[in-house]
Amino acid sequence: MLDFFSIFSKGGIVLWCYTFQGVKANFTEPINALIKTVLLQERGGNSQFTHGPLQMQYKLDNEFELVFVVGFQKVLTLLYVDKLITDVHRDFRDRYRKKLLDSSLAWITVNFNYDNQFSLLRSNAEVKESNKVTTMRTFDKSGKSQKTIKSMTIDKNKDPKEVETKKKPSTPKAKKPVEGKVDEFDIARNREAMSKRMATGKGAGKGKKTSQKKGKSARIWENGGNSKDAEALDYSGLQNEPLTNGHGEENNITDEQVKSLQIFIELSTCVRNWVNTSSNIQDLEIEEEEMIIEEEAESKSDTKKKIVKMNRMFSGKKSSGGLFSMFRGLVGSKALSKEALQPVLDSMSDHLIGKNVAADIAQKMCDSVSNKLEGKILGTFSTIASTVKQSLNESLVQILTPKRRVDILRDVLEAQRAGKPYVITFCGVNGVGKSTNLAKICFWLMENGFRVLIAACDTFRAGAVEQLRTHKTRLHTLHPPSMHGGRDGVCLFEKGYGKDAAGIAMQAINAAKEQRYDVVLVDTAGRMQDNEPLMRSLAKLITVNTPDLVLFVGEALVGNEAVDQLVKFNQALADYSNSEKPRTIDGIVLTKFDTIDDKVGAAISMTYTTGQPIVFVGTGQSYPDLRSLNAKAVVHALLK
Amino acid sequence: MDRSCCEIRLEMQSSISFYKSMLDSYGISQNLIGIIGSLILVILTTVIWKLTFGRSAHRTGILLAGLSDAGKTILFTQLTAGVAKETHTSLKENEAQYLVANNQNKTALTVVDLPGHDAIRLQYLEKYKDNARGIVFVIDSGTFQKSVKDVAEFLFHILTDKQLNKIAPSVCIACNKQDLLNSKTKTVIFNQLEKELNTVRKTQSAALSSTAGGTEDSVFLGRKGEDFQFSHLSKFKIEFLECNAKCSAVDEDVNLNELKSWISSLV
Numbered sequence: 001m002l003d004f005f006s007i008f009s010k011g012g013i014v015l016w017c018y019t020f021q022g023v024k025a026n027f028t029e030p031i032n033a034l035i036k037t038v039l040l041q042e043r044g045g046n047s048q049f050t051h052g053p054l055q056m057q058y059k060l061d062n063e064f065e066l067v068f069v070v071g072f073q074k075v076l077t078l079l080y081v082d083k084l085i086t087d088v089h090r091d092f093r094d095r096y097r098k099k100l101l102d103s104s105l106a107w108i109t110v111n112f113n114y115d116n117q118f119s120l121l122r123s124n125a126e127v128k129e130s131n132k133v134t135t136m137r138t139f140d141k142s143g144k145s146q147k148t149i150k151s152m153t154i155d156k157n158k159d160p161k162e163v164e165t166k167k168k169p170s171t172p173k174a175k176k177p178v179e180g181k182v183d184e185f186d187i188a189r190n191r192e193a194m195s196k197r198m199a200t201g202k203g204a205g206k207g208k209k210t211s212q213k214k215g216k217s218a219r220i221w222e223n224g225g226n227s228k229d230a231e232a233l234d235y236s237g238l239q240n241e242p243l244t245n246g247h248g249e250e251n252n253i254t255d256e257q258v259k260s261l262q263i264f265i266e267l268s269t270c271v272r273n274w275v276n277t278s279s280n281i282q283d284l285e286i287e288e289e290e291m292i293i294e295e296e297a298e299s300k301s302d303t304k305k306k307i308v309k310m311n312r313m314f315s316g317k318k319s320s321g322g323l324f325s326m327f328r329g330l331v332g333s334k335a336l337s338k339e340a341l342q343p344v345l346d347s348m349s350d351h352l353i354g355k356n357v358a359a360d361i362a363q364k365m366c367d368s369v370s371n372k373l374e375g376k377i378l379g380t381f382s383t384i385a386s387t388v389k390q391s392l393n394e395s396l397v398q399i400l401t402p403k404r405r406v407d408i409l410r411d412v413l414e415a416q417r418a419g420k421p422y423v424i425t426f427c428g429v430n431g432v433g434k435s436t437n438l439a440k441i442c443f444w445l446m447e448n449g450f451r452v453l454i455a456a457c458d459t460f461r462a463g464a465v466e467q468l469r470t471h472k473t474r475l476h477t478l479h480p481p482s483m484h485g486g487r488d489g490v491c492l493f494e495k496g497y498g499k500d501a502a503g504i505a506m507q508a509i510n511a512a513k514e515q516r517y518d519v520v521l522v523d524t525a526g527r528m529q530d531n532e533p534l535m536r537s538l539a540k541l542i543t544v545n546t547p548d549l550v551l552f553v554g555e556a557l558v559g560n561e562a563v564d565q566l567v568k569f570n571q572a573l574a575d576y577s578n579s580e581k582p583r584t585i586d587g588i589v590l591t592k593f594d595t596i597d598d599k600v601g602a603a604i605s606m607t608y609t610t611g612q613p614i615v616f617v618g619t620g621q622s623y624p625d626l627r628s629l630n631a632k633a634v635v636h637a638l639l640k
Numbered sequence: 641m642d643r644s645c646c647e648i649r650l651e652m653q654s655s656i657s658f659y660k661s662m663l664d665s666y667g668i669s670q671n672l673i674g675i676i677g678s679l680i681l682v683i684l685t686t687v688i689w690k691l692t693f694g695r696s697a698h699r700t701g702i703l704l705a706g707l708s709d710a711g712k713t714i715l716f717t718q719l720t721a722g723v724a725k726e727t728h729t730s731l732k733e734n735e736a737q738y739l740v741a742n743n744q745n746k747t748a749l750t751v752v753d754l755p756g757h758d759a760i761r762l763q764y765l766e767k768y769k770d771n772a773r774g775i776v777f778v779i780d781s782g783t784f785q786k787s788v789k790d791v792a793e794f795l796f797h798i799l800t801d802k803q804l805n806k807i808a809p810s811v812c813i814a815c816n817k818q819d820l821l822n823s824k825t826k827t828v829i830f831n832q833l834e835k836e837l838n839t840v841r842k843t844q845s846a847a848l849s850s851t852a853g854g855t856e857d858s859v860f861l862g863r864k865g866e867d868f869q870f871s872h873l874s875k876f877k878i879e880f881l882e883c884n885a886k887c888s889a890v891d892e893d894v895n896l897n898e899l900k901s902w903i904s905s906l907v
Contacts, residue, residue: 011753012713012730028728032709035729040759065732108721108736394763403759405790409843448846593851617851630850 002078003054003071005118006031007092010065016112030054031069039067041403041611042368042395050074059085062376063335064093064100080129087121336376336384344388345370355638356601358560361608369395393635399604400631402613406587411548412450412519421453421512423520423545425505426589427538428553429565430526433591433618435464437553438521439471441589441616443623446479446489450518455508456494457501457541460525465494468523478623491517501525502541509545522547529568539576542583551615552585554606555592562605570610585610590629591618598637603629699807700750701771702738702903705798706778707790708756711816714885715778716753718896719903724886730755733764740904747907749773761794769801772809774906776899781815781823781882784832792836796844799837799876800858808875812902818895819884826880830870837861838868 004027006017019027030051038049038058049056055074060067068089072078092114093100099107139145345366352362369391378387408424415422424441426434435458442452454472458464472492479489493508505522512520524541527534542550552569554562566585574582588606596602603614614629704712713727713734720736734753739746750771754764775798779791798804798811813833815826824832841861862872870878881898 006728008726008728009734010731011734012728012755013717013734014726014728017726028726032729035731036757039731040729040757067731108717108725109723397763398759401759401762403757405758405793407789407793407840407843407847409846410789410839413839413843444848616848619851626848627851628848630852633850633852 001072001076002081002122003027003073005068005070005088007066007068007088007112007114010067013108015066015107016114018115018118027071030056030071034058034069036403037611040398042365042399042608047371057081057085059089060371060374061089061093062372062374066093066100068092080125083128084122084125087125088118091117091121334378336373336378336387338370338374340384341370341373341388344385348388348392352601352604352638356559356596356599356605357638358563358601358605360560361563361605364608365392365395365604389639393639396604396635396638397631399607400614400629400634403611404613406613406615408549408615409448412445415548416450416518421509421517421520422549423509423522423547424549424551425522425524425542425545425547426551426553427524427569427585428526428589429528432526432553432555434526434553435467435471435523437589437591437616437618437626438523439468439475440618440623440626442471442490442521443475443478444626445519446475446484449484451484451487451516452490452519452521453508453512453515453517454490454492455505455520455522456492457504457508457522458525459495459497459499459501459504462497464523464525465492465497468492469494475623491515501537502544505541505545529565529572532572535569535572536576539573539582542573543577543579546583549615550583550586551589552587552606552610552612553589553591554602556590556596556600556602557592558602558605560605562602563609566606566609585612587612587615589616589618590614593617593627594619594625598640600634600637603634604638699771699773699809700748701768701773702749702751702906703765703768703772703775703809704751704753704778705761705765705775705794706756707780707787707794708758710756710778710780711885712753712756712778715776715814715816715883715896715899716751718885718894719751719900724894729757731760733768738903740907742904742907749903749906762797765798769804770807772804772807774810774812774903775804776903777811777813778816779813779829780817781825781829782817782820784815784824784829788832788836789840792833792840795833796837796840796861799873800861802857802859805859805875810879810906811876812879812881812899814899815880815882817884817886818882819887826882830880834868834870841868 001020002018004017004019006014006027008014008017008031017027033051034049034056037043047058049058053074054071055076056069056071058067058069068085070081070085072081095114095117096107096110096112099110348369349362349366352365353359357365369388372395373387373391376387378384408422412422426438428434438454442454445452454468456465456468458468469492472490475490476488481488483489493504493511495504495507501524508522509520511517522541522545524538525534527538529535550573552566554565558565570584573584577583588610590603590606593600607614617627617629619625619627704716706712708729713730714724716734716736717723717725717727720738730753732755736751738749738751740749752768752771754768755761777795777798780787784791795813813826813829815824815829817823862868866872879902881902882895883899884895887894
């Protein structure tokens with residue numbers, strides 16, 4: 001049973017909604033949660049979202065700027081939801097196309113009377129679902145019965161590389177379009193014929209090789225996968241005749257089948273070439289390595305081209321042509337398709353990875369952007385690349401913009417008024433600059449007239465307490481007590497090494513309360529995210545002391561590791577806390593920002609993973625080298 | 641035929657050379673003429689540009705800004721279509737015409753409902769602020785006590801924006817959701833907001849500079865050395881008013897009269 005089905009504009013106005021048996025249950029809240037946590041944070045890669053007991057699935061229509069959301073109980077596995085949502089999507093936009101296209105939002109007043117049509121579509125989908133095959137397939141229906149015994153036995157005479165081709169994971173992708181049209185038997189016969197042909201082809205290749213001169217010259221690989229060689233390698237024309245003649249009873253093979261056979265042969269040659277080149281041991285010389293890569297790329301692109309060609313063939317003669325379509329192409333009012341977007345997005349994703357964004361984050365970003373753009377009508381003078389870039393730019397700015405207010409001074413003032421210290425805990429892996437940035441933040445707070453107590457909870461690493469003491473002495477001389485009304489501006493709370501960090505933090509907070517310090521900065525020991533005992537103790541420290549802010553300190557140099565660190569820290573804090581509502585990381589301090597030039601990807605990786613803002617950015621060695629993040633500047637550097 | 645053509649050409653040549661010699665005699669080279677001509681053209685275009693786009697009368701946007709869930713989208717549908725629809729959090733802006741019936745003629749304004757979610761509101765404000773004739777800052781009076789810090793921060797951002805200070809649109813603070821029982825009146829909101837803005841001014845001026853390094857595009861709010869008051873704002877004319885775009889009880893009515901009259905006062 002569906003709980004609700006809602007159609008609303010991206011502007012947030014509900015066009016039409018269905019609720020279960022007309023019960024006006026409160027579905028606004030889960031949908032808002034969906035929008036805030038998925039759509040506004042670029043997690044739009046997959047279209048599912050779970051909120052409490054509800055499972056939601058959504059679909060974006062980018063042409064009319066609509067969102068379709070369906071919600072149902074998580075415990076139900078409704079398999080027809082996918083179909084339903086696409087059906088409704090298609091039907092709704094066809095039905096109201098005119099009204100929706102009308103600018104100036106005139107549809108606001110329109111009462112979308114869609115109930116009947118929806119129930120029709122729903123019952124259709126439900127019936128289809130219940131009629132689906134649940135019985136076991138008989139042997140006759142199975143794929144195995146279609147195969148001949150011959151195709152299943154392994155031919156010893158076959159070229160071993162041919163077998164390898166079959167195993168290679170890239171082959172299914174290449175084969176895919178063909179599979180539907182050519183039956184297994186044909187494939188088997190093809191292979192046989194091809195393996196014979198390969199045997200002869202191979203000999204010719206070797207002959208060439210022996211005649212090669214010594215020294216460095218562009219090596220010509222056998223059947224080298226160039227587009228120029230395509231003609232020479234194209235045996236398919238000759239091959240077909242004996243094939244059909246050999247099996248007289250199969251003479252009625254249609255043209256289409258012949259074509260597909262040709263293509264399959266071409267394809268498998270390509271794939272085989274590619275496998276050949278990549279399975280060879282590569283020489284040390286860089287030049288040659290480059291060549292191989294180039295060749296690989298070329299042969300890959302060849303396969304790609306062929307696949308495209310093939311797709312076009314199989315999709316039938318769709319080229320309606322005509323003057324109007326030409327003009328339409330000129331004016332450019334065409335919807336963006338996923339296929340058109342893919343190459344641009346791929347290059348964008350590579351670019352982002354080049355800028356040190358974690359690989360899977362880059363991929364997720366691109367998926368989300370593709371979801372957002374698919375079906376959108378392209379403007380007259382805009383290219384796909386520029387549209388994608390623009391959209392990616394917006395998305396990145398959106399990710400870096402904090403989704404809640406970040407004003408620590410304001411919160412400290414609030415705490416001051418309430419008569420309790422504001423507690424900030426720093427955590428992170430080893431050597432990222434926790435203590436250094438703690439000192440910088442301490443300096444900044446003192447500049448603003450607050451009194452700070454530093455709690456030395458790193459009771460593990462030798463010299464950690466001394467390091468903080470040195471900082472304290474320096475800060476003390478910069479800000480003598482006269483600047484803080486005769487009282488110490490900064491003080492270090494230490495209990496030596498080997499003690500329980502949580503206990504020290506607790507004592508420090510109590511001491512701060514008594515001596516009326518405004519802020520307590522808790523320095524913890526650096527720990528790797530996989531070290532369970534240490535993560536447990538950190539979780540304990542945070543659960544016991546309930547700091548106002550938990551800052552994760554991460555260095556900007558980090559690449560793919562950033563995601564792992566943050567995910568594991570968050571996970572550990574949630575798992576080991578033993579409380580109902582575990583505290584997780586509230587903000588991020590990005591350190592060593594001055595060392596990375598324009599490879600600012602870590603900022604994106606970190607904010608995307610946690611959804612938390614970057615509160616401070618460390619940009620140097622001295623105390624004033626602390627900044628806030630400028631989202632626009634970072635995104636500009638990223639997309640440069 | 642051919643001969644007549646030649647004659648004309650000869651005539652033209654002779655006249656051109658005549659003019660050339662005349663100009664030379666005045667000491668004006670041809671280059672100068674070209675420069676003067678282009679100068680006049682540039683001035684003309686700028687004047688026309690100014691006349692058509694520069695005047696405040698041609699900024700037509702009424703921006704509905706405010707936090708998420710303050711009731712901007714309902715206010716938008718009420719203003720433009722006169723209906724209250726179900727709404728969700730906006731992912732993008734809504735934009736529609738709004739006709740103001742003056743005593744003799746109608747003027748078309750554009751009402752723009754900006755999304756209020758933290759992550760995108762500044763992007764959209766940036767996009768539409770150049771066209772702002774008036775800004776309606778919508779506040780949820782029911783939850784004002786809790787959200788006062790966030791409200792103040794966003795309002796602070798609007799009031800200190802350099803570009804907006806240059807355009808100086810009229811600002812009205814609409815205390816929405818007056819139908820709720822726990823809603824604050826506009827005087828309470830006025831006082832609390834004034835106090836809060838004073839604090840925000842203090843903390844924002846002490847905030848860290850950003851990584852871009854350049855100068856911030858903001859101006860100082862109010863007068864230096866004095867506690868902030870709304871009356872200190874010289875550029876903006878700020879008005880507080882109450883409204884409710886949705887009615888919770890049956891016998892109640894939506895109350896948008898104040899807001900509507902404020903908008904028509906902009907024309």
